[in-house]
Amino acid sequence: MKLIILENYSQASEWAAKYIRNRIVQFGPGPGRFFTLGLPTGLPRDHPESYHSFMWNNFFKHVDISPENVHILDGNAPDLQAECDAFEEKIKAAGGIELFVGGIGPDGHIAFNEPGSSLVSRTRVKTLAMDTILANARFFDGDLSKVPTMALTVGVGTVMDAREVMILITGAHKAFALYKAIEDGVNHMWTVSAFQQHPNTVFVCDEDATLELKVKTVKYFKGLMLVHNKLVEPLYSMKEMGVERSQSKKPYSD
Amino acid sequence: MPSNKSVSDAPIVQFTNCRILRDHRLQREDLWVREGKILNPEKLFFDEKGSADVQLDCKDSIIAPGFIDVQINGGFGVDFSLATDDFKLGIDLVSQKILSHGVTSFCPTLVTSPPSVYHQVLPQISVRNGGAHGAGILGAHLEGPFISKEKKGAHPEHCLRTFEAGAFQDLLAIYGTLDCVQIVTLAPEMRRSSEVIQELTKRGICVSLGHSVANLSQAEEAVQHGATFITHLFNAMLPFHHRDPGIVGLLTSDKIPAGRRVFYGMISDGIHTNPAALRIAHRAHPKGLVLVTDAMAGMGLAPGRHTLGQQVVEIDGLNTYIAGTKTLSGSVATMDTCVRHFQEATGCSVETALEAASLHPAQLLGIEHRKGTLKYDSDADFLMLNESLYVQATYIAGEEVWRQDVSGM
Numbered sequence: 001m002k003l004i005i006l007e008n009y010s011q012a013s014e015w016a017a018k019y020i021r022n023r024i025v026q027f028g029p030g031p032g033r034f035f036t037l038g039l040p041t042g043l044p045r046d047h048p049e050s051y052h053s054f055m056w057n058n059f060f061k062h063v064d065i066s067p068e069n070v071h072i073l074d075g076n077a078p079d080l081q082a083e084c085d086a087f088e089e090k091i092k093a094a095g096g097i098e099l100f101v102g103g104i105g106p107d108g109h110i111a112f113n114e115p116g117s118s119l120v121s122r123t124r125v126k127t128l129a130m131d132t133i134l135a136n137a138r139f140f141d142g143d144l145s146k147v148p149t150m151a152l153t154v155g156v157g158t159v160m161d162a163r164e165v166m167i168l169i170t171g172a173h174k175a176f177a178l179y180k181a182i183e184d185g186v187n188h189m190w191t192v193s194a195f196q197q198h199p200n201t202v203f204v205c206d207e208d209a210t211l212e213l214k215v216k217t218v219k220y221f222k223g224l225m226l227v228h229n230k231l232v233e234p235l236y237s238m239k240e241m242g243v244e245r246s247q248s249k250k251p252y253s254d
Numbered sequence: 255m256p257s258n259k260s261v262s263d264a265p266i267v268q269f270t271n272c273r274i275l276r277d278h279r280l281q282r283e284d285l286w287v288r289e290g291k292i293l294n295p296e297k298l299f300f301d302e303k304g305s306a307d308v309q310l311d312c313k314d315s316i317i318a319p320g321f322i323d324v325q326i327n328g329g330f331g332v333d334f335s336l337a338t339d340d341f342k343l344g345i346d347l348v349s350q351k352i353l354s355h356g357v358t359s360f361c362p363t364l365v366t367s368p369p370s371v372y373h374q375v376l377p378q379i380s381v382r383n384g385g386a387h388g389a390g391i392l393g394a395h396l397e398g399p400f401i402s403k404e405k406k407g408a409h410p411e412h413c414l415r416t417f418e419a420g421a422f423q424d425l426l427a428i429y430g431t432l433d434c435v436q437i438v439t440l441a442p443e444m445r446r447s448s449e450v451i452q453e454l455t456k457r458g459i460c461v462s463l464g465h466s467v468a469n470l471s472q473a474e475e476a477v478q479h480g481a482t483f484i485t486h487l488f489n490a491m492l493p494f495h496h497r498d499p500g501i502v503g504l505l506t507s508d509k510i511p512a513g514r515r516v517f518y519g520m521i522s523d524g525i526h527t528n529p530a531a532l533r534i535a536h537r538a539h540p541k542g543l544v545l546v547t548d549a550m551a552g553m554g555l556a557p558g559r560h561t562l563g564q565q566v567v568e569i570d571g572l573n574t575y576i577a578g579t580k581t582l583s584g585s586v587a588t589m590d591t592c593v594r595h596f597q598e599a600t601g602c603s604v605e606t607a608l609e610a611a612s613l614h615p616a617q618l619l620g621i622e623h624r625k626g627t628l629k630y631d632s633d634a635d636f637l638m639l640n641e642s643l644y645v646q647a648t649y650i651a652g653e654e655v656w657r658q659d660v661s662g663m
Contacts, residue, residue: 056296061284067303 003221004204009170012206018232025236038100040111073152084123097162108177108190112153115189121155164200172208179212264289268306274317287634290651294630318608320358320635321589322615325546327363329553334362335563337374349388353656355588356645358635359390365563366398366409373430384650393436400440401465405490408583410564418445422453439485441466442476455480465490470503484518505539517618519546522596523587529599545592545611550584
């Protein structure tokens with residue numbers, strides 16, 4: 001695991017964005033060679049705060065992605081399990097997920113894999129925990145009765161199949177979950193802990209999120225920042241890709 | 255990028271690198287247009303899996319809805335109140351020229367005239383969409399002849415009329431037809447005005463109060479019967495008095511029916527209203543302010559003498575007077591100058607200034623679902639403006655119909 005500790009939310013976000021950019025550029029995507037970016041699922045389609053609106057406003061409208069290359073789980077599909085199975089097939093067809101980017105809940109869940117979710121689960125319909133419903137209430141005018149109680153989600157196993165996983169954790173309220181995820185054992189009550197068994201995980205967090213970690217852990221990883229920063233500097237661009245590709249290799253491995 | 259659209263094959267244009275006026279704010283967003291309407295890019299992306307065919311870089315311009323002028327008597331030598339043989343050519347000329355002022359829709363206005371003029375001219379005005387040929391015509395604005403003698407302003411006294419005998423039938427007889435009429439300005443203190451106002455409102459015609467000596471109660475009664483507009487506030491009406499505010503008092507009246515808003519036209523050319531008065535009106539009732547030019551035939555021409563209906567007027571700089579008098583008569587202001595002057599005089603935001611010339615007139619005429627905004631599915635009539643609110647380009651139904659010459663005027 002690489003644990004990247006930045007000072008605050010903006011710096012953590014910026015580091016993560018640069019890392020993802022470099023990964024995409026160095027991968028050298030092109031016709032027939034897709035960089036498959038995995039993201040956790042969210043709210044139902046029809047709601048104005050829907051995941052589709054969220055993704056459009058925060059990501060898709062700012063980049064030149066082709067709509068055919070966007071696959072979002074459809075919570076309104078007639079046969080939900082078939083929709084989930086088809087999603088797994090689409091991932092396989094795209095060559096597998098190159099990089100999965102997600103956050104964790106205060107209860108340590110990744111995507112909607114709530115405590116107790118199998119660590120080898122696949123994409124499926126999941127009942128949401130009360131914690132998650134409360135957290136989502138802000139999207140429904142604080143009215144708990146309006147918050148959906150089920151969601152389609154990628155499974156822990158689905159994410160483990162990705163070639164690389166990046167988890168973003170910011171804020172003091174996530175500190176305990178981060179502690180459970182990386183300093184305690186692998187446990188299905190804290191599903192993010194499953195990534196201790198993944199060969200390529202990057203945790204990006206801010207100072208507040210480290211509040212429950214051992215000082216020793218924090219000092220160790222902060223000491224590695226000089227090396228970790230080589231992953232985001234220099235910042236590559238697609239135009240320079242031709243020149244850099246011959247020189248691109250990871251500065252070090254886990 | 256190839257697009258795969260399931261709804262329509264028409265080309266999709268994406269205007270990028272711009273700030274658009276939407277939801278009362280200037281936002282850094284792209285504007286998408288298809289088949290003459292503003293397109294929702296999110297629906298296009300997810301439902302149709304479509305993308306833009308053409309992307310245009312707007313070089314950080316401001317994109318605002320096209321201006322709507324609801325009071326313009328003519329311009330460039332053309333007088334809408336003169337029944338000439340080439341009247342149609344005249345209206346076409348004006349509608350084409352005002353594109354450079356940012357006006358994409360307008361109401362050709364007729365001042366008080368003899369019935370023969372109305373009978374000859376009105377059938378030649380038709381509601382039509384704008385385009386490369388010129389701004390769209392929303393309908394005629396008939397200012398008079400049912401107005402007050404004391405406040406006739408530049409209108410010819412011998413043509414003034416009343417409707418106390420036959421109310422609405424009298425009005426219809428004078429005008430001949432109401433087919434293409436969008437607004438009628440009248441003085442509400444005239445006998446039987448309530449019936450007339452009700453009848454006009456029933457037919458979807460906007461009734462405006464102006465050229466009147468009405469007191470506040472008479473004005474309020476007119477609003478209760480359906481009047482929704484005030485013609486050039488302050489001009490040609492009794493001045494504000496603290497014990498009887500007159501028509502001006504409508505701006506803060508508490509007798510306006512619920513759910514209705516009274517709009518008021520202001521000629522913000524710096525001449526017709528002192529900037530301090532403009533500020534008072536704006537601060538009292540900002541959401542009702544509608545910028546109008548009240549431009550007459552001399553607009554766009556050199557100083558000198560021109561006609562305004564049955565009168566001769568004289569232009570001297572920005573001032574236009576009845577020849578030989580000091581009575582103001584129409585203006586030579588252009589809509590974009592009015593917008594800039596309004597913004598400077600009141601210190602209001604750019605958004606407010608732009609909305610006073612686009613959203614508010616559209617709301618007045620009840621057409622804001624398709625004009626006056628950049629909402630999805632509304633008509634793609636818009637302007638590209640620079641930081642100082644000078645019009646750089648005018649678009650109607652998504653097509654560029656005018657562009658500022660790079661070399662200058």
